[in-house]
Amino acid sequence: MAQKPSIPKGTRDFNPQEVAKRNYIFNTIRGAFETFGFQPIETPSFENSETLMGKYGDEGDRLIFKILNSGEFLSMFNISLVESIKTILFNFQLYLKEVNDFSEESTDAFKDNFLKEYPKIFLKEKKIKLEESKTNFNQLANDIWYFIDLHIIRQGEVEKLKLADNDTLSYLTMTVLGGFSLNLAPKYMSDYISEKALRYDLTVPFARYVVQHQNEIEFPFKRYQIQPVWRADRPQKGRFREFYQCDADVVGSTSLWQEVEFIQLYDTVFSALKLEGVTIKINNRKILSGIAEVIGASDKLIDFTVALDKLDKIGEDKVKEEMLSKGISEAGISKLQPLFTLSGSFESQIESLKGILSTSKEGKKGIEELAFINEAISELGLTTATLQLDVTLARGLNYYTGAIFEVAAPKTVQMGSIGGGGRYDDLTSIFGMKDVLSGVGISFGLDRIYLVLEELGLFPETVNKNVDVLFINFGDKEALFCLKAIKQLRSEGINTELYPEADKMKKQMNHANKRNIPFVVLVGEEEIKSNSYTLKNMVSGEQFKIPLAELINHIK
């Protein structure tokens, strides 16, 4: 390999400084999760494909990284395919010999009668190693027939097939296989190529975990999970193919106190990170449903909320235009007028919503929930964050059924949301769990929080667990003397290193400087004699000859 090695696009190496800063954020979040009573779980990096596929919509499915099966999966698949074709052709040949009729009616009759029986024959033939769980045999038989029709029947080769010896049968099989391979093999192959896929988020694995371990779990279950996820998204600034998610969820409780707690949790974490001025936006799916109901657009809830969500970006007129274009009536849109001018305090917005939603039962329920949460938060107070009602917030509307959260960074930085979450009903029914488990959860956006802290200079100086002191190496005798002291320093938790070679002193001092090591210790003949250590402060340049106990106190 001549050229410099590289890493896949969308992935990152982290150097020691970056790891330290990331761990500072992780540890802050983890600490808050734990004081709030959340317990950690971890799930495997890859799940069975069937666990993940179909859970994130078509677009999500496409972005899931699939893992190649090990072994001779492709050969096995191809051999099975050939045998399948050959078996059909052989049976077709038997039929042709019997009826000796090459008309369309005759071949159609074979197809109709025979293909019905086909799946059974696929399963009987030993060389065909296709599995019922992975292959729709009826579909396969029909698809193979399509290419028999195309490459044999329509080519006028039916008589040739009737008379074919084994060689010719193989030859005709290859022709059918060619057509099939080109057009349909990828579709059939994918389930044989890959049975596992990398985690796409932490929510679906969590749902799988809850169902799988339901008998060991005491509900309500408060879990947190901090692990990487992978998405085959097009990489761009701030969007990676491998990134961490930090999720906390409670399942098995419908209590609104959970929402209150999650708002406090956000406030606790961002306050601990000294990131002041974040806005915790809240909305409720029931408010959005209520509004849609009131304006007669219940069947257009998604179109309606997608348009409303753009209010900030494109303004009132364009939003109305979009709604109109989606078939929402002019009369309905006019009822929205108060919504566009909604502003002011949480309480005053609630009052306006009461007016708008007076005829919607669901809408009123949403108002009630929001008011409950707001009153509790007002009583409890937030340290540095602000809670804001935002009726345009429609994040994750497909699965959120109650509260919807989104956290905005302080206005001084340009950054998308740094967190989000909401309440969902019935997390676990996708895995066949009978009991309906309502849940609510939030997530922290590690990479964006990192960028915000970096931009605002909020990482503490102590975050970097650098080496505290380097012992200069003047030779083996001195090194051994030093290592005895080093052992003591380390047992006191001081990060300590011995320079490994007895290089020129200048080189060793340079090494300390380049690595920003704040202290250096020099031990020569004289120090050994007097059992002392010369400590040099690399910033101030000060230098003292002191005994070990004093050395430790000085550095600690």
Place this chain on the structure above:
Amino acid sequence: MAQKPSIPKGTRDFNPQEVAKRNYIFNTIRGAFETFGFQPIETPSFENSETLMGKYGDEGDRLIFKILNSGEFLSMFNISLVESIKTILFNFQLYLKEVNDFSEESTDAFKDNFLKEYPKIFLKEKKIKLEESKTNFNQLANDIWYFIDLHIIRQGEVEKLKLADNDTLSYLTMTVLGGFSLNLAPKYMSDYISEKALRYDLTVPFARYVVQHQNEIEFPFKRYQIQPVWRADRPQKGRFREFYQCDADVVGSTSLWQEVEFIQLYDTVFSALKLEGVTIKINNRKILSGIAEVIGASDKLIDFTVALDKLDKIGEDKVKEEMLSKGISEAGISKLQPLFTLSGSFESQIESLKGILSTSKEGKKGIEELAFINEAISELGLTTATLQLDVTLARGLNYYTGAIFEVAAPKTVQMGSIGGGGRYDDLTSIFGMKDVLSGVGISFGLDRIYLVLEELGLFPETVNKNVDVLFINFGDKEALFCLKAIKQLRSEGINTELYPEADKMKKQMNHANKRNIPFVVLVGEEEIKSNSYTLKNMVSGEQFKIPLAELINHIK
């Protein structure tokens, strides 16, 4: 999905207790790494395939998990293949029309002259999206010709080809494609299917990291890395497909003080884990080379060491038998006699080795290195571990060039090695780095250490960061009062929860019991009035009504 979901074989879910125990080990190792001056790096979970393939031997390559490319890779490959075949057939047809000679000589002439030119044509045709870096075009042209020969020429269809219209040409193409797909497509396809693979260990990614970032790194570079790796090994007890490695390495220094430090590091970690009585075995590649030299089996070093490594398991006679069967001379083996009875202290073994290796320069160098390390460790002392010379130790002989380490659990538990490592030359030349970087490193076996600590009951009781106190919920008014106190407790680092619903008290108390929560707080009408809290100790059953400050002190 009707059946209960599951996870891929060889992978694991970790529940909160398991996560806590694993983190206890990780944190202990990490803490020691840092006091010894190692700095953390992290690399992506997947690397470019070319970074990993060919670095672990054939067996290793087979165990690497490959990630499927996203997108329509298979269709693209198949279309390219069809176009390649069609292009060859079309050119063959032109030739046949010109020469009108269907003899073997004629077709051979086409093949010989034409196939030479072929790669260029593959690159010119737009529909053929094969890349030179991934496909040997000469080989491909020859392989395709094989099936043209088999399915067209030998079938006596050459004349048909000459006269073929576009449809017939397509038909013949399909036949050739069929043969090719069945037999050779898997080979050609694999590079188009997958370009990334999951990390197999931390050493190769570290080497890649060092080369890629060489200009930012100040050498000697002491890095640690604690991340999962993946291997498609057959899962069995204690062997998983996803597991963590904990590695510390120094590159850019040949100093033997590193070896001394690593022995101390092992001692520090296992002492901190209260795992007393581990044995740190050490050997040196130069000793093994020296012995092989002395007995005239330098060319059979691997065979020799593989046999010697079995001394413990199969005994002296069988080892000699195996050596004999591998072609090591009887005279040579007889020179080994002192080796088989080698025992006693490090120093006495060194003395015996001096006798055996007196004629080998390399062997004597190995003895010198071992003696240096042993003397230093004797001076410095180990806290709970023992250093032992084991000349049969041959772990990782393929890449270790100096010291070889292996750590054995205390003899009271049956367990393979719980750590290992060694010195290697030239870690980075595989990635084309010019400067030779010698390195030495060690690794901790997390899963096995976990099992040992579990078996010996060495996990501290405090390892589980459970909830400290649960506040019982008697209704919204009480809950709000409680949440104000809870906020205080959490800010003091006490893990605190409010039971979310105002369920029957018995149910709430049961919840606390099932989760082993040690304290419960009850707040009713009366407590609110007197601004106090009833604290119940769930173990002793004691109960007090106390003010908040006292509550905090009591639980902390």
